[in-house]
Amino acid sequence: MPYVQADNTGGLEKKVTLQTLHKMRGQEKFVMVSLYDAPMAAMAQKCSVEAVLIGDSLGMTVLGYDSVIPVTMEQMIYHVEAVARGNNKSLIIGDLPFMTYATPQQALENAARIMRSGAHMVKIEGGAWLAETIQMLTDRGIPVCAHIGLTPQSVHKFGGFRVQGRQTDRAQTLLEDTKILNEAGADLLLVECVPSALGTEITKASEIPVIGIGAGDQTDAQVLVINDILGLTPQPPKFSKNFLQEAGDIPSALKLYRDHVKAGTFPAQEHQFT
Ligand code: KIV
Numbered sequence: 001m002p003y004v005q006a007d008n009t010g011g012l013e014k015k016v017t018l019q020t021l022h023k024m025r026g027q028e029k030f031v032m033v034s035l036y037d038a039p040m041a042a043m044a045q046k047c048s049v050e051a052v053l054i055g056d057s058l059g060m061t062v063l064g065y066d067s068v069i070p071v072t073m074e075q076m077i078y079h080v081e082a083v084a085r086g087n088n089k090s091l092i093i094g095d096l097p098f099m100t101y102a103t104p105q106q107a108l109e110n111a112a113r114i115m116r117s118g119a120h121m122v123k124i125e126g127g128a129w130l131a132e133t134i135q136m137l138t139d140r141g142i143p144v145c146a147h148i149g150l151t152p153q154s155v156h157k158f159g160g161f162r163v164q165g166r167q168t169d170r171a172q173t174l175l176e177d178t179k180i181l182n183e184a185g186a187d188l189l190l191v192e193c194v195p196s197a198l199g200t201e202i203t204k205a206s207e208i209p210v211i212g213i214g215a216g217d218q219t220d221a222q223v224l225v226i227n228d229i230l231g232l233t234p235q236p237p238k239f240s241k242n243f244l245q246e247a248g249d250i251p252s253a254l255k256l257y258r259d260h261v262k263a264g265t266f267p268a269q270e271h272q273f274t
Helices: 018-024 038-046 073-086 104-116 128-139 152-158 168-184 196-205 243-247 250-263
Strands: 030-034 051-054 091-095 121-125 144-149 188-192 210-213 221-225
Touching: 018 091, 030 250, 038 073, 038 250, 051 073, 051 221, 073 091, 073 104, 091 104, 104 121, 104 128, 121 128, 121 152, 128 144, 128 168, 144 168, 168 188, 168 196, 188 196, 196 210, 221 250, 243 250
Parallel strands: 030 051, 030 221, 051 091, 091 121, 121 144, 144 188, 188 210, 210 221
Antiparallel strands: none
């Protein structure tokens, strides 16, 4: 019996909360999709996708920029509102874009704007330096998903979209970040583009659910960007999969992705990093 019940059309029966996702840990993987508009958000609800992210990837997938850096608060708010109008059952997570959470006070003001737009939680990129910010937000009732590993807002610091944590010292830092972000009160941890063995270590070291994207098959959940699922990305990343090709239509593609995550068959070996 699936942890989150489907209604008689296959859609989510009840609202998914953070507590639902915490309870699923160790019992059943949950599924997340990064998407940006009302019809796709409604489709995700219909296909029992437990969490939807309005990622700042929208800068690249929808707005045509070559990085996420130009994305503004106004653009994020516009898309969070659209997603919230289309879906009243999945947990809705909104990204804070580049340089909108450089200080705890700035983070508080901007996180409040994202929450008022319809998000249930905010996502911010970074490690130990975010501890004070996370504490400030969670103390004031704003749940936080912390994003580590390949954090696209730091693309220029990394010199490109590169796998993180292949060197021992960087892997160690990511493990220390995991501990600090847990202690600071983060409610979810998202790990992007790390070797699978490190993704597994981070998951074991974390007390909160870990969502992976290019972080192997042992995390508590998986997230993919809707454009990748639907084969819309000209040069798709290794960790993604075009589910539309096999499924034939959009709802079937979302369901196929969901079924593979639940069964532990996505990501397969070919989508993972060593
Ligand atoms: O912005 C986004 O869509 C993301 C996902 C790739 C995790 O951060």
